[in-house]
Amino acid sequence: MTTAVAMKTDMAIDKDWWRGAVIYQIYPRSFQDSNGDGIGDLLGIVQRLPYIASLGVDAIWISPFFTSPMQDFGYDVSDYCDVDPMFGSLADFDAVIDTAHRLGIRVMIDLVLSHTSAQHPWFIESRASRDNPKSDWYVWSDPKPDGTPPNNWLSIFGGSGWQWDARREQYYLHNFLVSQPDLNFHSEDVQEALLDVARFWLNRGCDGFRLDTINFYMHDAELRNNPALPPERRNANIAPSVNPYNHQEHLYDKNHPDNVKFLARLRAVMEPYGAAAVGEVGDAQRGLEIMGQYTTGDDLMQMCYAFEFLAKDKPTAARIVEVMEQVDAVAADGWACWAFSNHDVVRHASRWDLPPAAQRMFASLIMSLRGSVCIYQGEELGLHEADVAFEDLQDPYGIEFWPEFKGRDGCRTPMVWDRDNLNGGFSAGKPWLPVSSEHLALAVGAQEDEPGALLHHYRRAIAFRHSHPALAVGDHDGMRAQGDVVYFTRTAGEQTIFCAFNVRDTPSDFDLPAGDWTVIGAELGSAQVSADGKLHFGPWQVCFALKT
Known part of the structure; x- marks a missing residue:
């Protein structure tokens, strides 16, 4: 090691x-x-x-x-x-x-x-009695007077979140399977x-x-x-x-x-x-x-x-x-x-x-x-x-x-x-x-x-x-949508990158923000600025542009 x-x-x-x-x-x-x-x-x-x-x-x-x-x-x-x-x-x-x-x-x-699992040694000890050293390591509760669970909590896997245990004559909590008793973080x-x-x-x-x-x-x-x-x-x-x-x-x-x-x-x-x-x-x-x-x-x-x-x-x-x-x-x-x-x-x-x-x-x-x-x-x-x-x-x-x-x-x-x-x-x-x-x-x-x-x-x-700090660790200026195009800018230090994504299967037109921008990300299929100065997105197309 x-x-x-x-x-x-x-x-x-x-x-x-x-x-x-x-x-x-x-x-x-x-x-x-x-x-x-x-x-x-x-x-x-x-x-x-x-x-x-x-x-x-x-x-x-x-x-x-x-x-x-x-x-x-x-x-x-x-x-x-x-x-x-x-x-x-x-x-x-x-x-x-x-x-x-x-x-x-x-x-x-x-x-x-x-x-944990119900087979964890901690639970095996905890369920053995109400007074052993790990008796409070799990979430135990007495039943209501009519014998039903202590409250209405449910399990994600279906049914009540409580399971009766005959050893302690108490219920234990399980948010998931019956075989997954919940630990007591109050301990x-x-x-x-x-x-x-x-x-x-x-x-x-x-x-x-x-x-x-x-x-x-x-x-x-x-x-x-x-x-x-x-x-x-x-x-x-x-x-x-x-x-x-x-x-x-x-x-x-x-x-x-x-x-x-x-x-x-x-x-x-x-x-x-x-x-x-x-x-x-x-x-x-x-x-x-x-x-x-x-x-x-x-x-x-x-x-x-x-x-x-x-x-x-x-x-x-x-x-x-x-x-x-x-x-x-x-x-x-x-x-x-x-x-x-x-x-x-x-x-x-x-x-x-x-x-x-x-x-x-x-x-x-x-x-x-x-x-x-x-x-x-x-x-x-x-x-x-x-x-x-x-x-x-x-x-x-x-x-x-x-x-x-x-x-x-x-x-x-x-x-x-x-x-x-x-x-x-x-x-x-x-x-x-x-x-x-x-x-x-x-x-x-x-x-x-x-x-x-x-x-x-x-x-x-x-x-x-990884090659653009603005994308990895930079701030963003808030996200916006124009039709089916999501867009935002990311900034880290001197680097600012404009990002836009057409999230539908139909073409979309879009204007770059004001300023001097150089389209980058050709390897990712980045949309290019056309002769009319607009971005014409194809279905599912992206665009990245670096502020210059």
């Missing part, structure tokens, strides 16, 4: 490395299998790190690989400080760190702090134990964390009922519309105001290492506001992402402006981390029904926004949502709400590396989820040989962002 630690020290000099960074999310079960058991693993990641480096990204985020019964595929942790054997070993994690750092890539790991001992988890991985060379369900950590100690949410305020950004979770305003089961005190403690642990964190804010009504609260100042989280651009509906010009205006209003001093796809939502190529030209435009757009960026494995290939048959489903969420909601397996199918291999080069064995035959034509190997492929566009868009 010596090499990894030494390189970590060199890379940690810039504590602002995360600002404007491009982060590549790896879902390890589905990235690369190194031993033929059909499940991706850490050594598979090591094998493919040169490919990731070729994209030009700054960091990787690896979804959970900790010891787990895998009832929610690693988001139910039974040992925070070890690697599940299906993914390898701690030595394999050290190899990821060492290889990534040698390639100039930082490593962020997915910490699931709000809950100082719980907070210390979780901070020790962070220290463990930081000492191993980790560069930071993606923090799962960051706004779920702390609950209302009085266990007050959530109020009903009027139908006109409901949306399906966090849970599918068929889930009654959407019928409540979640004032008390999450979003506790004291959560920021724990985040400040976590930031203090991370700070000496030059580590950074990106939090997942799961709230359909107040996501951007909470993002601002959690990232403002220098003592909380560096970045958070909300679900506005992970939503079902394709963003119109007006909607993009609306989101960014909300950010300016409630999170102007914070820092967003934008994503269009991840392991929990339908891939955006399918969700928004995007042709290849639109995928290029949206890739250029996200690389131009103020904030940092997450791209999800296979997004750079233009992968669509895979069609997974019911008998092949693995996701408990999809199994519960099938067929109205098919779950998350369609975005989690294996990465495709080789179009001439039945399993896409992912595994020599039977993959844990079937490889989509429609994905094979989009495999990495196929696109490497095609100069016009989307993969190369992502590389060019990432390089364009």
